[in-house]
Amino acid sequence: MRKWLFLAGIFAFVLVVRLVFAFQTPYFHYDAYQTYLEVETILETGKPLLYMSSPLDKEMYVGSPLFSCILAGGALFIPLSIALKVLPNIFISTLVIVVYFLAFRITKKHEIALIAAFMSGFAPIIYETTLHTLSSLTLSFPLLLLSYYYFMGLPKKHDLRGFLMSFLILTLLSPLSFILVLSILLSLFISRLEGGSIRRAEVEVGLFITFFTMWFQFIIYKKAFLEHGIRVIWQNVPESVSVVFFHDITLIEALYSIGFVPFILGAYIISKYLFQEKNREVHLLSSTALILGVLLWTRLLPLRLGLSILAVILILLVAQFLVLFVSYIDKTKIVALKPLFLISLLLVFAITSIVPTIALSQEQLANDIPRPGEIRTLEWLSRQEPGEVASGLRDGFIVRAIAKREVIIDKEFLFENDAEQRLKDIETIFTTPYKTDIIASLEKYGAPYIYISPRTAALYNLSTSPFPQDCFKILYDRQAQVYRNICTLNRVD
């Protein structure tokens, strides 16, 4: 009974901490406004935003709408702004419960499973990727780990049922199921190489999820695959953006985001079990870590997403380290100091994980959340005459969601055949000294408005009056600015 109370306490504590951070601002991460728009559309029309009208009036498909539907379902009972703050944080907080069960399945020790659950609640990178982002990761991540939990219990019937349920929902929700497939296949391969016994049920399930994931993702992204071919894997991100999007990893960056303790101890367990010991559960987790490493290295997975999953996988491996550590201490003469060692470890964890968590949350609040003035500007823009907007790449989603305008480019690159060109045109608008070039770029997309957020101004080093006043009339100037193009280009033959 006591262990359940502890687990409930950890869950409640993590949830409360997250909600405190989340309600520090009424707004969301700039990238979250794509989901915001989808949820609003569902609430207004009753239909998911499967097809959206692009600037060229082409239909475009934006992936699985399940997460937005779930959020919209929640918003039927509580106000939208609260639902969008509370629901994702409840979803991601269940991670501690799943981690507890998973760690217990690996270690068979309640205390260690509770420590792992607590640690998983404070991985800095998870706060960064899930706190204000309205990301489907908040739900798909616990489901991914739940799938691992049930997979480890195969071929028991209730584990098979649980696995199929969690796997199917995960597949419906996000392409994260590919990580599950790849890690299971790799762990089977490693077990085979080591001459260990492979459960037939695991091979069978591995086969099924391989074919099912491929088939289902092809259905969801059919149009994108036909349009862009294999480039869909890199989300058709323009070359100039891909460096930022998939990001190069430095060790320090990874250490800081994942947490020092999980990184070092997790890496130790991977090397130990890969080369010395045999353990199916640890092999599965090690395989996941290896797959994530390869996917990050080859830029097949966005940096923060990959690091978030890696952080929790490493925490689960830390649980196995604690088992070894405790059993070792038990055999020595300093067994009486065992609690001291564990408390020291938790202290180191607190310093290296909880402190960065708070720092990253504050940093995100300062840099990645729009200011009230920006929202007011966009709300004002939504009441003006119709017309497309030229905005910075990172402002694309928020302009569409709040100002209800089409933009020249946003981060949804999959259905932009000319994403690279659009990006170049945006850079031309914000950097060229020639007004004819600006007007030509705006006219190309039929965009009369230019929106300059503080971030865009800082990115392009724009002055307070960056455009020639004879052609660009300033309509709104608070924390953000809106300009309107009043000139046209005439061809002289």
Place this chain on the structure above:
Amino acid sequence: MKRYDAALPLLLVTVGIIISIPLVVRSLVQEGLLIGPEPYEMMIRAAEPATGYDFILWSARALFGAQVLVFVVQLLPPVFMIASLALGYHILRKSGKSQGFSLYALILFVSSSAVLSASLRFGEQAFLLFLSMLSGYLFIKSRLWYIGAGLLCVVTLTSPAFGLMLGMTFLFFSARRVGRAMVISIPSIIIALNSSRISPEPATLHILSDFGSLTGVSIFTLVAAIGGIVLCWRTRRTNAPLYLFFFLSLLGFRLWASQTMLLPAMSTSILGAFTIEKLLIMKWRLPLIKQLTLTTIGCGLLFSTLITLDSLTVSEPNPAVVQSWLALSRYPDGRVLTHERYWPYIQTFAQKEPVMREPMKQSYELFYTNDFAIASDLLRELNVSYLWIDEAMKHDLIWDEPEQGLLFLLRNNETFTNIYSRPDIETWKVSALPDPDQIADG
């Protein structure tokens, strides 16, 4: 075994129905236009006597007239394909494979986009496949194996790359009939090595039909083939020819792209059949997972097939574009400059002579030059009377920028007159080229 007796005819009828879907839909919706430029190219080539597939079409034209040729071009490839499937089934059976295995291989083969495209668009490939299968069948079965050798030579003369790959395949599979295989294969290999040219365009990424390729295989077939490679590993000595054929087919596809597009489909289908057979006969620990896995594979193959059928049904040309060529046909004779892939349409619908039938250096210099003097010289040298430009040329095939090269020069309305304009298509007439001396002076 009895349960498979009716399966082959049923499969062949089903294939016939599947292949006819795009033909029926296009005849209803797209005014019966053929699929892609290749059938039109075939009809143009049928005007003169030649070898191989061209000879058959030329004979059909000579016997029944040009009107009937349209039907022959559409119906002959599906017939060749269905006959090839029947022969392929018997070859597999004669090679000691079970009825079930042979059927699974055929199903995987049919689901590949390469097979559907060969049946509907790349008719010559269906013809080559038929000859190859007949050759293989004669090689394995009867005393008429030397006819098989002759057929292989015909294949090689028609498509040296295909012949080369096939000749080498015969050698691989000829463990017990080396002498006969050498007689069959060596002449073809010599002819092919002497005449096949490597395709300039790398085709590695075009092998997956799920990524939009019309000349590849389904990713499910490819995964099943990889499973087959693993499954056959224990008996790798016996199955060595299969491995060689698999890698050879991929190499051929890499080197010659669509000329050898059916070979990867063949090799992956045979290897994939090992996986399907294994999945069906093995004892599963979790019967529910067996059902789900097989259902998923079936759905995946069906999905790939539907994607290919959809792509073929809506592929070029469409009636609206044909209108622009028909409009051009009403103007006086002259040479038309456009992308090389459109040449069969220009000749068939616009009834004009295309400037190029394959990439040509001067034409591309003309497309990219901003210099009016150079453009004038090239227009004169190539004797261009008309320019036909569509959106694909503006955005992908030739130009990247809206006013790049020749697109910029089209502003000169003394030299270029717009004679047809729609949002996505422009036809320009080259009205009057200035005297070279005038340009030099001015």
